[in-house]
Amino acid sequence: MKQLLGHQPIEGRFRDAMQRGRMHHAWLLHGVRGIGKFALAEKLAGMLLCESGSACGECHACQMLKAESHPDVHRVGLLEKKRDISIDQVREVLDFLSLSGAEGERRVVILDQAERLNNQAANALLKGLEEPSAGSVLIMVCADAMKLPATVRSRCLMQHCSPLTENDVRTVLESKLDANIIDLAVKLADGCPGSVSCLEDDSVAKALAEWQRLVEDVTRADIGKVENWCRAHVVSVPHELIVRALLQPVYPRLQDYQGTGFEALEATHKAVKDCLRWPGEVIRQSLRASPTLLSCVLELRTALKSTD
Numbered sequence: 001m002k003q004l005l006g007h008q009p010i011e012g013r014f015r016d017a018m019q020r021g022r023m024h025h026a027w028l029l030h031g032v033r034g035i036g037k038f039a040l041a042e043k044l045a046g047m048l049l050c051e052s053g054s055a056c057g058e059c060h061a062c063q064m065l066k067a068e069s070h071p072d073v074h075r076v077g078l079l080e081k082k083r084d085i086s087i088d089q090v091r092e093v094l095d096f097l098s099l100s101g102a103e104g105e106r107r108v109v110i111l112d113q114a115e116r117l118n119n120q121a122a123n124a125l126l127k128g129l130e131e132p133s134a135g136s137v138l139i140m141v142c143a144d145a146m147k148l149p150a151t152v153r154s155r156c157l158m159q160h161c162s163p164l165t166e167n168d169v170r171t172v173l174e175s176k177l178d179a180n181i182i183d184l185a186v187k188l189a190d191g192c193p194g195s196v197s198c199l200e201d202d203s204v205a206k207a208l209a210e211w212q213r214l215v216e217d218v219t220r221a222d223i224g225k226v227e228n229w230c231r232a233h234v235v236s237v238p239h240e241l242i243v244r245a246l247l248q249p250v251y252p253r254l255q256d257y258q259g260t261g262f263e264a265l266e267a268t269h270k271a272v273k274d275c276l277r278w279p280g281e282v283i284r285q286s287l288r289a290s291p292t293l294l295s296c297v298l299e300l301r302t303a304l305k306s307t308d
């Protein structure tokens, strides 16, 4: 199987549990988005079901797993256009798990986006966690474990997944992205390669690279060009990445700030906060993205100029 980067300690713990015959029946993989938690869940399922116990990727079990046709694996997650994971989906999970019987037979459920379980669904799941069927393993994936009821959390083996090192991010991205966007992508990914997966789209990658050049030194940015860029591309480039590219050159300036203008520094911090808030505000207040982004840039530019 293709090596999965960054989560070896968890793989090690899982392997250890398998070898000792002390497999916990519910694993909760939690950590920020975009670091490969779901891929890790798939790998752990592979380790359990693989004929050689190694998620080899070659054997019949691994092939079926890859094709999502393995009869002993059930995947559940948020359905399209739904706000949460429903009790019906959890009932399917419980039914699936109760089918396991034969000695030594493994059944695996991968539950993605567990933070989206609604109350009813979480309560139903709880029942399954209290009375696990022999041989069944539930692997839950969750970006924010605190959104799960404490009763669910306490019955799971919590495994925190960390962001990847810069080298690992680079390795992951090198297999997916165009060489000329890699450096920027690694910087913007900030340990989470999944957060820049949109750059696999060449037009998004080009637009973001252009944005980065435009705002590299925002105090000297050509505002006319910035405005044009906002109009043309704000819809197609993820807002979080627009902000990351905008602020990335600003942070070192703030850290190295040697000036005495306290107010100027305060204004810059406020401008940075406003930029960080912008993606959320656009959604929450249905703001028009292009002019509001432009005003963020202008606020940042004015503040930074006053620190010069």
Ligand SMILES: [Zn+2]
Binding pocket: 049, 050, 051, 052, 053, 054, 055, 056, 057, 058, 059, 060, 061, 062
């Ligand atoms: Zn295998």
